[in-house]
Amino acid sequence: MSKRKYFLKQFFLSIASIVSFYFGMVSLQIIPINPFGAVLVSLTIAFIFLLGMLIIAPSLDKDAEQFAIKFLLLTTVQLLLSFLIIGTVVFMRLEEFRQIGFHMVSLFVLLLGIQSFLLIRISNRTI
Numbered sequence: 013m014s015k016r017k018y019f020l021k022q023f024f025l026s027i028a029s030i031v032s033f034y035f036g037m038v039s040l041q042i043i044p045i046n047p048f049g050a051v052l053v054s055l056t057i058a059f060i061f062l063l064g065m066l067i068i069a070p071s072l073d074k075d076a077e078q079f080a081i082k083f084l085l086l087t088t089v090q091l092l093l094s095f096l097i098i099g100t101v102v103f104m105r106l107e108e109f110r111q112i113g114f115h116m117v118s119l120f121v122l123l124l125g126i127q128s129f130l131l132i133r134i135s136n137r138t139i
Contacts, residue, residue, distance in 0.1 A: 015072040019134050023065060026126050031058050034119060049112045052101070057119045060093050061127065072134060079135055087124070094120050 031054045037043045038050035045053075064086050071082035098113045106112065 015134050015137065016069045019072055019130060020065060020069055022130055022134075023061070023127060026130070027058055027061050027123065030119065030123060030126075034115075043115075045111050045115060046108050049106070049108050049115070053112060053115045053119060056094075056097050057116060057123065060090050060097075060120070061123050063093070064090050064127070068131065072131075076135070083131065090120075090124065 034043075035050055035054050038045055038047065043050075067086045067089060068082050071079045094116060098116055101109050101112050101116075
């Protein structure tokens, strides 16, 4: 299996499981947030990281310099998109904008850590 396919499979499963777990905790009312806010957070985080997979996946089978450039581009795009979405939520003056922002940042940092770990592990792996 190529590095690209391995990363796509591993990270897609990570995104799906973490977002599903988060939405499940909201549905069971373990995390007190409006269901609309939870859907907004879940879908936007999933969209940001799925878009990121499209940016980084082609460079996994290339040289290290190309990978580093794509990794920096990936992180920048993901951060800008998340800040744009949080800014939009604040601008819309939703009631729970602080909760939505906190949940979005928390999930973002968690998935960014997992993504970075997987990318470093896969880039060092010889397949």
